[in-house]
Amino acid sequence: LKISYDFKEHLIPIDSILYIQSSKRVCEIITDDKIYRCYKKLSDFPKELPEYFARCHQSYIVNANYIASYQSGQFTLTNGAIIPISDSYAKDAKNLYLMNFGG
Numbered sequence: 001l002k003i004s005y006d007f008k009e010h011l012i013p014i015d016s017i018l019y020i021q022s023s024k025r026v027c028e029i030i031t032d033d034k035i036y037r038c039y040k041k042l043s044d045f046p047k048e049l050p051e052y053f054a055r056c057h058q059s060y061i062v063n064a065n066y067i068a069s070y071q072s073g074q075f076t077l078t079n080g081a082i083i084p085i086s087d088s089y090a091k092d093a094k095n096l097y098l099m100n101f102g103g
Contacts, residue, residue: 001048003029003038010036017053018077020045020061032079052100056093057086064100 001012016031022042029036045061046053052064062075062083069076075083075093085093 001029003036003040005036005038010038012036014049015065017049017063018066018079018081019063019083020053022059030081052096054089054092054096056089056096057084058088060084062093062096064096067097067100070094070097070101 001014001017003010003012012029012031016033018030018032020042021028021030025039027038027040027042027045029038042055042059042061046055049061053061054064055061056075060083062077066077066079067075068078070093073085073090075085075097077083
C-alpha cells in the first residue's frame with residue numbers, strides 16, 4: 001500500500017496492516033510495529049486492499065487475518081485492540097468473520 005504523508009512516500013506491506021482508523025481527515029494505518037498517517041478518505045482504501053479487509057465502522061477498516069474474536073458490536077484483534085462494529089456495517093462484519101473463521 002503506497003501512501004504519502006509529510007512529503008514522504010511510504011510503502012506498507014499489506015499483510016502487516018492490522019486495521020485502518022480515520023479521525024477527522026487523517027487516516028492512521030496500524031501495523032504490527034508502526035503507525036502510519038496519511039490524508040485520505042477511508043472510503044478510498046477498499047479498492048486498494050484485498051477482500052480480507054472490510055469496513056466494520058464509519059471510522060474503521062479491519063484485516064480479517066488479525067481478528068482474534070468477534071462478539072456483537074466489536075472485534076478483538078490479536079494485538080488486543082478492540083475495533084467497534086457499527087449497526088450499519090454489522091452484517092458485513094459478521095459475514096467477514098464467518099467466511100474467515102467459519103463461526
